[in-house]
Amino acid sequence: MNLPEHVVKNRDAWTSTSGDWVAPGRKSWETDVITWGIWELPESEVQALGDLAQIKGLDVVELGCGTAYFSAWMAKLGANPVGIDITAAQLETARAFQAEFDLHFPLIEASAEEVPLPDASFDFAISEYGASIWCDPTKWIPEATRLLRPGGVLVFLRNSTLGSLTAIADGPSGSELVRDYHSIDRMEWDNPPTVEFQMPHGKLIRLLRANGFEIEDLVEVFPPADAVENRYDYITLEWAKKWPSEEIWRVRKRAG
Ligand SMILES: C[S@@+](CC[C@H](N)C(=O)[O-])C[C@H]1O[C@@H](n2cnc3c(N)ncnc32)[C@H](O)[C@@H]1O
Structure with a gap:
């Protein structure tokens, strides 16, 4: 595989940190309750996947599946998922969970x-x-549309634009815009070296539409009322109550 530099960097980072994702991955594999993101917002509230009864029998691809708990949730609903990930160590964990939970x-x-x-x-x-977040949107969004049948749906979760504009290297986001709007397209981090993509909204909408998608929903995520501080150091509960920390996009490939 002749991989671009950002893919290699991100794969190396995920290889070195894969051990950190075993325990959280198991927690998600253990439950049938679908939740989204760092605040574990229930799908019953978000409703990004649509009618869950309609998931049965669908062919689902997860792009960057990690420990593959989301694919496992889809399999439990009767779908036929396929998980794609660049990091062998992450897929090893996913395979171990498949054996542990007898879900393949x-x-x-x-x-x-x-x-x-x-x-x-x-x-x-x-x-x-x-x-x-880990792939160049000008590359992965055309791949998503290529893989989907006409009328197919793409749902993705990423950080919020405000979260990215206020993100600092070693600590939580504050209330100051520390980055200019255009720089969040591609953000380089040091520890470990990674490249993250956060295309701003206007550009992303144009890219999605140019690739045959219509936007059906954009959910700006706020923590549920009973949320407690999360285990990540980049967003505090106090911050996330004031501003959206994550966003969930639902788009549909045009039928013809
Ligand atoms: C945060 S995990 C996402 C999986 C899961 N939803 C989770 O939250 O644990 C990020 C995953 O993206 C994968 N990834 C990074 N770059 C990728 C690429 N170019 N293609 C496929 N997967 C990639 C990493 O290997 C990692 O397993």
Whole structure:
């Protein structure tokens, strides 16, 4: 595989930190309750996936699946998921969970910017902090549309624009805009070295539409009323109560 520099950097970072995701991954594999993001906002409240009874039988691809708990949730609803991830160590954990929970579906080691699967082979594409932040949107969004059948749905979760504009290297976001708007397109971090993508809204809408998607929903995520401080150091509960810390996009590939 001849991978771009950002993909190699991100893969190396996920290889070195994969051990940190085993315990949280198991917690998500253990439950049937679908939640979103760092505040574990229930899907019953978010309703980004639509009618869960309609998921049964759908072909679902998860782009940047990590420990693959989201794919496992889809499998429990009767879908046929396929997990794509660039990091072998993450897929090893996912395979161990498949054995532990006796729930099996294909896992493919590949970049979500170049997926070795045929055109129009899925009804649903999902990315929860996977391709949605670690891949170049000008590469992974065309891949998502290629993989989807006409009328297929893409749902992805990423950080919020405000969160990215206020993000600092070693500590939580504050109330100051520390980055200029255009720089969040591509953000380089040091510890460990990673490249993160947060295309601003206007550009992203244009990109999605140019790739045949219509926007159905954009959920700006606030913590539920009973939320407690999360285990990540980049956003505090106090901050997230005032401003959206995450966003969930639901878009549909035009039928014709
Ligand atoms: C935060 S995890 C997302 C999985 C899961 N939803 C979670 O939150 O744990 C990010 C995943 O994206 C994967 N990733 C990073 N760059 C990727 C790429 N170019 N193609 C596919 N997966 C990628 C990483 O290996 C990692 O497993």
